[in-house]
Amino acid sequence: MTDLYPVKRALLSVSDKTGLVELGKALSEKGVELLSTGGSAGTLRDAGLQVKDVSEVTGFPEMMDGRVKTLHPRVHGGLLALRDNAEHVAAMEEHGIGGIDLLVVNLYPFEAALARGAGYEEMIENIDIGGPAMIRAAAKNHGFVTTVVDVEDYDALIAELEAHGGQTTYAFRQKMAQIAYARTGAYDAAVSTWMANAIGEATPRRRVVAGTVKQTLRYGENPHQSAAFYVDGSNRPGVATAVQHQGKELSYNNINDTDAAFELVAEFDPAETPAVAIIKHANPCGVAKGATLLEAYRKAFDCDRTSAFGGIVALNTALDAETAKAITEIFTEVVIAPGASEAAKEVFAAKKNLRLLTTEGLPNVLEKPSTIRQVAGGYLFQDKDAGFVGLGxxxxxxxxxxxxxxxxxxxxxxxxxxxxxxxxxxxxKDQATVGVGAGQMSRVDSALIAAKKAERMAEALGLSEPLTKGSAVASDAFFPFPDGLLEAAAAGASCVIQPGGSMRDQDVIDAANEAGLAMVFTGMRHFRH
Incomplete structure (x- = not known):
């Protein structure tokens, strides 16, 4: 396999014209012949560059609204021909096929059309055919052909040509080929997922998930695990789309916990009242609403001050300076909010390691994007838990x-x-958590742990009794026996919300009546594993 191979002829056909002129000029200066199509050719000509239309090469005009322009043997032969194969070279000479040594293509903006909610027919017209076909052909022949599909690789291409006298190395072509196949794979994944949704196919025979790396992480959950953060290109406000204003790079656990915190605080409408959620290890250790953001933070913090240390703070409204000052009173890893005032940013500036993220919005908790979990040999897909219960x-x-x-x-x-x-x-109690029990194998233990934490916080706050007295208590699934409910009653709870649906519901109801509790059923559970 030849290591270095010269770039003498290039085909440039892009929908995103960013950097196209600069690339075209750099190639022309190296004596590379430029082929192009449609708008790309026009952009290059407007910049004073010499360009040959692909239609001149194929002998056929662009037709059918541009659907057919590069699907021709003189294009694909030029991309696929093995330059060291005598039969291939003879076929090129016989049929007037010139080699294409560099392909620069980015695809029709299907994902952008999807993001803006384009209709069915417009989505169909944004499915690229010729582009993926050329990319796959060029990438397959990476022994001789360089394939570039991302604008961010233009500078690397130019540097490669500069370093090797107008040639590219085999290692570079391999790397570009891998990126190219990942791009066409992601593109086809977007198309197939959109079409499944469009036709109401809830469980398509094949599902493909694709992402673009946003950050290579120092490690995963633990230092011996490698990890990276990939984004799916959706516009859902959150950690993937947030702007980081200061602080160290986010870690794997930071990202996971920040996502959990922001999804939780989004449950509370900022038009009604400010809300704050404090998360530790993906579980809430304090959540509250308040007349002001500062009040909400103070109430959330007072649920479990110990666990809040080194936690993640999520706000449902813009961060103000007063709340920022309160947050900096203890060590906090990340703060995420829809926005932040300049005064709040100045407060945080003194805490160099504290990460501040803003999102310009809250996620819609009623949307149902897919969630994915890997198991040995497969994946579990489900809708996000968007279950909502109101008074009615x-x-x-x-x-x-x-x-x-x-x-x-x-x-x-x-x-x-x-x-x-x-x-x-x-x-x-009073729109603030006062005890949280999470992740226990027994619902009784969860009730006991939450009550014990509330007792410890009451002592720390100098209160004569825990705030669980007179509180409301929620259970994410039904009480299978009265014991868990009775532990809540012993902690001082006055009312209960639970799904109901147990074979022993009546036993639990009888126990609630005997304990003087009010209880409501939701008919919906919220398991979270």
């Missing part, structure tokens, strides 16, 4: 009905429980 969905099942204030605390607890690892028990 609650069924009072006890003799005592919750008051209006209790109903509000029950709904608050239910929203938080949705984001707590199962088995989940969440105590809430």
């Amino acid at each position: 969905d609650l069924k009072v099942v006890t003799e005592k009905a919750p008051s209006e204030a209790q109903m509000q605390d029950l709904l608050f607890a239910w929203k938080v429980a949705k984001h707590v690892k199962s088995n989940a028990i969440v105590y809430v």
Whole structure:
């Protein structure tokens, strides 16, 4: 295999014209003949460069609204011919096929059309055919042909040609070929996923997931694990689309926890009241609403001050200076918010390692993007848990009905429980968590742990009794026996929200009545594993 191979003839056909003129000039200065199509050729000519239309090479004009222009043996033969194969060279000479040593193509903007919500017919017209065909041909023949599909690789291409006298190395062509196949794979994945959604195919026979690397991470969950952060190109506000204003690079665990925090705080409408969620190891250790953002933060912090140390703070409204000052009173890893005032940024500037992310919006918690989990030999796909319960969905099942204030605390607890690892028990009072029990194998243990944490916080705050007294408690799934509910009652809970649906529901209801609790059923559970 030849290592160095010269670039004498290049075909440039791009929908994104960024950097095209600069690339064209650099190639022309090296004596490379330029072939092009449509708008790309026009852009190059407008810059004063000599360009040959592909139609001159093929002998056929562009036709069918541009659908047919490069699908021709004089194009694909020029890309696919093995230069060291005598039969291939003879066929090129016999049929007047000139070699194409460099292909620069980026595809019709299908993903951009999808992001702006284009209609079915427009999406169809944004499916590129000739581009992927040329890319795959050129990449297959990377022994001789260089394939470039991303604007960000133009500078690397020019540097490669400069370093090797107008030639590219085999290693460079290999790398570009791999990138090229990943691009066509991602493109086809976007098309197939869109079409499955468009025709209502919930479980297509084949599913493909693609992403673009955003960040190579220092390590994964632990230092011995390698990791990288890939983004899917969607516009969902969150850690993938956020702007980082300061601080160290995010780690694997930072990204995971920040996503969990922002998805949780988005449950609370900023038009109603500010809300704050503090996350540690993907579980909430404090969530609250308040008349001001500062009040919400203070209430969330007072749920579990110990766990909040080194945690992630998510806000549902723009960060202000006063709240920023309160956050900096303890070590915090990441703060994520829809925005931040200049005064707040100045406060954080003194904390160089604190990461501040802004998103310019909140994710829509009612949307149902797919979530993916890998298991040995396969993947589990499901809709994101967008289950919503309102006042009208609650069924009072006890003799005592919750008051209006209790109903509000029950709904608050239910929203938080949705984001707590199962088995989940969440105590809430006055629109703030006061005890969170997460990830236990027994629902009884979750209730006990949450209550014990509330007791410790009461001691730290100098309170005479824990805030779980008179609280609302949420269970993410039904109580299979009365024992878990009775632990909540012993902690001082006055009302309960749970899905219901157990074979022993009546036993649990009887226990609630005997304990003087009000209880409502949602008919919906929120397992989170």
